[in-house]
Amino acid sequence: MLTFSPGRFAGASLAALAMILAAPAAAQDGASSDDQAREPAEGGNQIIVTGLRREDTLQDTPAAITAFNAEAIENAGIDKPADFINLTSNVNLVETQNVGNAFIVIRGITQARNSEPSVAVVIDGVQQVNPAAFSQDLFDIEQIEVLKGPQGALYGRNAIGGAIIITTKQPTDQLEGNITAGIDNGFGFYTHAGLSGPISDNVRFRIAGLYKDTDGYIPNPYLGREADPYKDYALRGNLLFDPGAGFSVDLRASLDRTRTTGFWYNIVGDVNDTSLPVRVNNEGIDNRDMNNVSAKLTYDGDGFKVTSVTSYDTVKEIITGDAFDFLPTNEAYCALPSDPCFSGSTDLNQSQYLNVKAFSQELRFESPSNEDLFWMFGGYLISTDRFISTGNMLDLGKGVFPVYREPTSNPDNPQYSFLSDSQDNFAWAAFANLGYKFSDLLRIDASLRYDHDKRENTTETPNAWLGYINYIASLYGAPQSAQGDVRTRNFSAWQPKVTVTLTPTPDLTFYGGYSRGFRSGGFNQTGVGVVALSNGVVGVNDVFEAETADTFELGFKSQLADGLLTLNGSVYTTESKNSYFFVFLYANSTQNLGNVPKVRLKGFELEANVNPTDDLQFNVAWGLTDSEIKSFPDPAAIGNEAPVVSRSTLNVGAQYTPYIGGGLSALLRADYRRIGRTWWDVYNSTVRNPVELVDVRAGVKGEHWSLTAFASNLFNEKYNAEFSPGGFVFKARPRIYGVEAGYRF
Template sequence: MGNFGIRRSYLAGTSLLALTAGLLSVPTTAARAQESASNSGDMVLEEITVTSRRRSESLQSVPAAVTAFSSQTIEDAGIERPSDFVALTPNVTLVETQNAGSSFIVIRGVSQARNSEPSVAVIIDGVQQVNPAQFNQELFDIEQIEVLKGPQGALYGRNAIGGAIVVTTKQPSDEIEGKVKVGMDSGPGYKAQASISGPVGQSDTLKFRLAGSFMDTDGYINNEYLDEEADPYKDFSLRGMLTWQASERFQMDLRGSMSELRTQAFYYNIVGDVNDTSLPVRVNNAGQNDRDMYTLSLRMNYDADWGTFTSVSAYDKLEEILTGDAFNFLPIEESFFNDFLGFDMNQSQYLDVEAWSQELRLTSNSDQRLRWIVGTYFIGTDRYISTGNMVDTGQGVFPVYREPSTNPLNPQATFLADSQDNFAWAVFGDVTYDITEDLEIDLSLRYDHDKREQTTLTPTQYLPNVPGFPAGATGDVRDRSFSEWQPKVTLRYNVSDDVSLYAGYSTGFRSGGFNQTGVGAVAFSNGIVGVNDIFEAEVAKTFEAGVKSSLMDRMMTLNASVFTTKSENSYFFVFLAANSTQNLGNVPEARLTGFELEGTLRPMAGLDLNFGLGYTDSKIKDFENPAYIGNEVPVLSRYTLNLGAQYHWDITDDVRGIMRVDYQRIGKTFWDVENSTVRRPVDLVDARIGVEWNDWSLTAWARNLFDERYNAEYSPGGFVFKAKPARYGIELSKRF
């Protein structure tokens, strides 16, 4: 049945692709001639230029499955967080957790887990993020977002195994300009965002841009025991950019950003059914989730006659502390531990990451038949993590950083701490050649080498001691290297000026690493297979084909793609309540097969329609426990569907109305390798209505309009986290 299901989905996708290509190849000259006579300029869909292949090119000409959002779409759709644009992208889902620093993006079944390397490369203004905890943040003053599906390791390296997300912020302007936006929501809460940009003084060569965002809300999920909201949220973010055009050929960009987030964590429910949302939150410790992030980067471009030399240097710093209740997340008098041991537990986790990276790249001119890119990349990362349980005496929970607690109000019960010193380097190249005017071949190759060293900092008395496993010791050092060649080859053929076909093969790679010392022994003693102190690197090999088209005098776009991926050593997540550790295991082999179909249509002036459908069929082909062979891979939603409609109209000569509705359906989701927990499909509706006049706009909005109740996350052991209920708000903005 498993192989039949994969073949069936592959044949369905291939048939869909063939049908789409066949329909698109039918001559439409007469229809175009008739339509052209009546179509005005405002009927033509805007052309989006993307840079996902490190060059500027039309979205419809890129031989890859890419979903892009322009600055106008970002504003009209109210995109302010990653979950907002993910909801509009087929075959992409985002698992939001109550830990603000952990959100798991899943593309075509390639998923991320807690404390794992990212499954997707995230590039902001040309700088690749180094830690997955950086991804889930406020998006403000954004020019464009591009989502590439399928392995992108040939260009972006390790951890682009599922795809890449390219975010471009707004650039400094030639004249002073800015924007202010304020709003309120049903938390209750409020937000304020502002940006200002222009030349420095009277300079023609030195420009700046400064943007900031502040949000403060009481929250939406009630803690019944403490009679307060469990999820208050306060975020302050600031970003600055300085560009200097030193000469006609040389330009420098200096960018810096900071983000301070304050919220709460660890208010799970323990349920037997992942679809059960009836239990209220009843933790006696509100806990904390504090995250501070800082980035600084310098990009230099030198334009020579043959092309461009680019240097990108970056520094990243992230620090996060989590505290709160522990299993089973109930008041002391009702807790599991209190019933059997006479006391309750709480927990703390501390994460501290610093990274330095450098990329050097040579890019040929784009206006030639043979185009090429060569480069090298280096990154050094220092990472420290500690986790532990403390005895809950009813006096609250206190954060634990680098040393076990000695506080008599919160004595330490378990404690694990490790530091990692990682260094990775890569070399890469890309060649694109126009064989004919209509046929293009693109060849890419990248080699990544990642060396990791972990030092055990856990005091000896806290190290797990399981018979049959060697006892660890404070100061133990483990090291391991992971490396991989990542090739990519793509052919593109232009059927006409408006229709193109493409097909290709690519390999993606995600580094392996270390669970905390002693985890393998604890997992074994709890009967869990596939989890060891070291988890292996993951490799994905993908075949893909697609068609892209602009139809009806470019009033419509219709794109389709099919893919099949062989995944080796994909990650899965296991939480060990015995020592509050978050751990990774490997699925030796899995197969992922599916398709995407998406399009946009402007049937009349002012009305825009969009849709996207993605489907992924997965099967575990090899596993230590043979009972799991044939199961779906974990954290996979079988399909996604998104539909949207937006209408602009003139109320008066000076006032314009706008209305938008977006619908998203997330198919049933498999959470673990056992497939014992399957969440039912989820249906979400977002809506916006507003008016614009002169440089002002006023908008009312709703998220999860019909108050769909579901659990956003499930962790092995029955831990569930409630998704946010319906939220409403209003915002006012002014440009100057």
Template sequence: MASALAAPAWAQDNVPAEPQAAPQEAEPQAGDIIVRGLRREETLQDTPAAITAFTSEAIESAGIEKPADFMALTSNVNLVETQNAGNAFVIIRGITQARNSEPSVAVVVDGVQQVNPAQFNQELFDIDQIEVLKGPQGGLYGRNAIGGAIIITTKQPTDTLEGRVKVGIDNGFGYSVRGGISGPLAEGIKFRLGGSLVDTNGYIYNPYLKEDADPYRDYAVRGNLLIDPAPGLTIDLRASGAWLRTQALYFNIVTDVNDTHLPVRVNNAGQNDRDMYNLSMKVDYDTGAGTLTSITSYDTLTEVLTGDAFDFLPIDESFFNGLLGFDMNQSQFLDVKAWSQELRFASPTGRRFEWMVGAYAIGTKRFISTGNMVDTGQGVFPVFHHPSTNPINPQATFLADDQDNFAWAGFANATYKFTDQVRVDASLRYDHDRRKNTTLTPTAFLPVVPGFSAGATGDVRRKSYKEWQPKVTLTWEPTRDLTLYGGYSKGFRSGGFNQSGVGAIAAANGIVGVGDTFEAETAETFEAGLKAQLFDRHVTFNASAYTTKSQNSYFFVFLAANSTQNLGNVPEVRLKGFELEATAHPVEGLDLNAGLGVTYSDIKKFPDPTIIGNEAPLISRYTLNLGAQYKKEIGDSGISPLVRIDYRLTGKTWFDIQNSTVRDPVGLVDARAGLNTDHWSITAFANNLFDKKYNAEFSPGGFVFKARPRIYGLEAGYKF
């Protein structure tokens, strides 16, 4: 589906038929948006899928600088930001995510699929295009594409020297610098280097510590070498790093998610440090009979999280201090290393029958430790692989697990064009995920629950998950401005391990559906849609409707007894919904957009019968987007004023399987105004313009995490 305020396609012309009598195709014209989400290039209008696409111009005009920005402009898509940078939940059409879970979408950056959900929520800079595909894409992208796929394309190396820089300030007080430079190095070698720096004191005040609870500093850099050593051969080398320093775990405890009156009053500022590195190499070789592609990637991620613990109040007011005579704080450490390799062969394009075959493999080593320490009022210190021996923070509880996972897949995609108007797309992928978990919790810290076994130090658990994922779509284009499509797709998300001993603790506390392992999830979707361009393509209208059967969807449980974050399964959830989207270009310089996404969820099966019939967690009933943008050059001055306003209304949202509370609809307004030329720009902005107070998340147990208030500032950019 068309992006918010993305330029509509104005014209297309048929090109001559291929010698093999392939159906004629419309040649892309100026203004057409070219998307790659279905693993081939074609116009957004011709793509038989619900896709929201943001071009580089739309990204710049909308001020998209992080995932939350483009997801807020996309119907039936939500991003829930919570306790730490590595935990941000993507929800597409009711397919949800939870803490420490596998992702709900495949995220592909420049052809390389991200391997860790903790990578997703990071700064976006030097970006050329973003595509959001809705609905299971397992046949194309494999495990974890159960809710959809997000395709991010960065700006590519150029043949001539060029660059850009943008600086900004906000009311944090914060400042930012983002930019990129590109050009040739030698014959057949081009480079691009991009980076960003964002630094703010924060926006959410903690009156107890007399400082902001959410200071944020992020450095990131990305380098790219594009090498053409021989005709038909291209080598794309990339390296990136990102270093985040912030704070987290500044919860409040309430019974109603709409209760926002409490200030943050944790007595431990804590820390949230995340370091990420990536190396990748993509090789394309045109053999004449088709293109052979190899993609190799290596990623590392470490994140340490410390802060206050339940009930997130100063020591003399805390629950545990009143009950036991001492308060608690907490720490979590995550260390992930992963390699991946994809190899595929694709037929030439522009033919009646196009196909692709390939294989994929990924190996992941993951260590996680969590624990509580006694809060002596002297701060909280990180705990890594072993329990703390720091007398300032005596260790009270500690759990640690090591995972060694290997997954592989084989896949095939094909398109057959029966006529100029009718085609079928089919994909089939088989994923096999083998997981091994080793308990590294020292014996002294293993939970002891009478009547239950919590395992032993050194215990090894093994489990495998596998699934076939088909996808088939039939498309009919009766005219060049109308596309009708319908089909079936299946997605798959691996199961895994909760930390050792969780099952015993859950059983002892009467919690149903949570054990030492959680099962794989599948989602089967039937979908139908249309894309229309009207009034000489000055108006676009897109609609889609879907029904999904989700089996073993995730839900989150926090076990206070051992301070662990755990996943359980809901045996069956039914999801139904639709999207309506429109853009209009009534006069030169003015663009309007509207989008409505609706999702109904219904828990059909669960061990506790009181849960059946409830809404699934983290799902919003609807999203409504309205936007307007005016940008037009003043005479022949070369100066174009920009005025843009976006309104997003997120409907009632449920957060737990008990439906213990429901958040009222939240309406937010973002605004931007400035001046642009071919080389420079200056823009004033305000996010959450009317300073709406709401909680971004409610977690079982009554934990609420405050959303950011109004943020406003000024940006200036220069291009050469």
């Protein structure tokens, strides 16, 4: 186990970088720096990225972008978001108990339960509208781009930390297909496949699917089985019409069904405590159903292009399981003598239900991207209907049963508390981009977007279940709550972005600029403000405010020794206003968001890639983020690190793909990642020690087939993936290993 003080860590990291620059090694193809996705210099080709809304080579794009092409995705075994995020500097994914919740933390811009996302996620040109849909299995993927820094001027609200652009494999002119199947030590089995080809001269199709089933990896000795079984199946279809005359129509539909378990936490005071086994007495469920249909219509005219993107999405998730303190019946501890489990004879369990439907529409007009003058303008709207309910039930030892829109009348699992709210949200935006290449040396790009978000929250909780909240409200002279109450708030912001690019030589680019990101505010469940106040929790109210982040950034990109070495770097400073933090209120079993009025973030990234030969690659990437709370209602938190922010990331990787004869090539790959110290709440009550992970892959590939062995978390690092205020910890996955085989035609 490696341990570093901050000073020693910085020195060791710089020493590692120096060793790599001096070593005869090469960076991984597309694995972690801006240039790792490009082909070796001898090939003369570079990956084309579209993250800035225009096509350009990765090396010439004036932004900190990590990109992964199809070959890199296959070689790295990327099949879920955590895989590519773990290969990206200054970006972390906090995996949580809810299957639909995985928090992206990018340059210190964080995410929390029930919050808007910290990045815009765009899949095949359609922006994902619900953060509960991000954490899903990836298959049949052509390219992934991760943009760092606010991208609100380009992608609107919620692109406050950056953007993730995912492109699936497109329909083809000839019939082709692929299938991959694998097993792991879960015992788990998975397979995914794709088939594509022409239907007629101007109609092409692609269909792809996935199935995954594992018994799990983390034992629950109380129940005598694994705590985390997981099943998922997904299907995606695509029809591409090309009638000619500049028109094209891209129709897509997808579904995803995930089945796993919920609420198997441990309660600890120190996030580094991994000694406790999972001991919940209710296995519970966590079932998520997602559907999407979309249509993209494009017209390429004479000197301009028009694109219309229409999308309809639904996400449903029901979660049940044990409640605080997640111990078996007769062992549970309750905080108050009045609680039903105080005697030790009765426990609590819980249920949460989420149902979200969203319709979105974007229309944009743009010039050809290869001209010196580039322009784009358009508009966007989205309508969202959201319902959420949470509640506790008395655990009589007869199991836990789901509760949806109404309190349960089940005598085997009687309702103890219940809250529900619905939201009717409508947002719209107008945007314009303008860029001009004055010469080979100078280019200036400017973008401006205005987002307006109207949110309406209706209390759906029956009056009979509002007694506790109204009692607390009466003590503080606050308004009483009633079923049917409507709260309305408007959130809006201008989001500018300006970038200046200097290219003194074809192998050297400097860029710098200013950008703003905006993330909409919203509503906690009815009455939590007074409950938080009565429990001494500050910064949490019935409404959480919108967040803005203003960033100044300078960066460079360089290629040396005829493309043998790529060295890129960037430095940034961000002022975040009203960033989110998470609080669980045990008193009414609600998950809530609060605001930190002001946080200052400062950091940098330095990435190197060496390609001495076509088949040998090596990379290193170091990212540092320093966060400081500048303003908070409780002065005790001022000067602390911001919640859920990791101080640093270090990535080192190597890949060797030699030709071994007989039409066969080999794959040897290793990736090392170190996640620095991580803080979890505004008071910095606990800090996770650095986490070090190693993933390896080895295999052989022929013209139409491949066979690969793999291991993630090779050295079985034990750590908690998440810590929530109140001591809730969620265990990270242990070592997972297996073998997979693929065939393509």
